[in-house]
Amino acid sequence: MRNKSEFLIFKCSKHQRHRSISSITLIIILLLDRGTKLYVSSIMLLHDSFPVIDGFFSITYIRNPGAAFGFLANASHTFLSLFFVVVSAIAIVLLLLLIKNMKDEQPLFTFSLSLILGGAVGNLIDRVCYGEVIDFLDLHLMSYHWPAFNVADTSITVGAVILVYQLIVKKREVPGVQIFKE
Template sequence: MNTPDIRGQKSEIRNRQSGLAWLWLAALVLVLDQMTKLAVIQTMALHDAIPVTDFFNLVRAHNTGAAFSLLADQPGWQRIFFLAIGLVASGVILHLLRKTRGRPLFCLALALILGGAVGNVIDRLAYGHVVDFLDFHLGDWHWPAFNVADSGITVGAVLLVWQSLRKQP
């Protein structure tokens, strides 16, 4: 009697599924990002800081630039520029996810980046800036404040690099 190879069937199903099955993770990152930003907006004034530990504060900061406040001192053109980049990147990621099959680490990375990109696009559309609130520091030296969306983008980018170095699906 022949018994079906369950592992083979699972592998075949996984290979047939497009990466769009990972959109749940992008949605989770997006929802967590927007919920935490809304909580910060509703409970803190701009530049407020709440010490949590000796190395971490909750803050309310507005970033009109990109990562690390890059171009934040510009007169306003960067808002449209970063909106366009976020929208184009989201479209490219959706296309890649639709075409990707059987590469879970790649899809995981893209989903994290997508959720973060959309979260920051929503901020730029709604407020004209991105709301940041996580502030890690060592004494008086502070890492630039960031948010859940930025974390998703960063972890996703690191996973993409790691996956490319491994040369495996």
């Protein structure tokens, strides 16, 4: 009689599962990010907005040449484009190296880094194609307005929260990287 695990669709080694988590996460994030950005930019004019939940959530099509919270707001468009492409490319290479060296028994680390990687690649594609990032998710809470963002930004944020949770709350270490040294 065969072992039940032989009948699994994804019969693979731990190392292959580790790579699968990363690849599947990256593909899903890129498809969601690109798909939503292309859809919004094809049906809306720049700066158009429509409420989804009145007074709380709108879809607002903007293009962001800078970074969050006005970082480098006074820099030239050429400098910003080059700066963010280079910084994103370096971050992507570092994330790929971390994922490659990740231990197989740490799928949550792999998942969190893959979320961050997917978001970084998604926003890099925008920077290379348009020189700026397409944002459209627009939150309001009473008189407070959160800057518009996109699926890639959300992916980066969720990945970072999971990573910080693993490092601080669970006190786990990223393989090959010593964060907390006593």
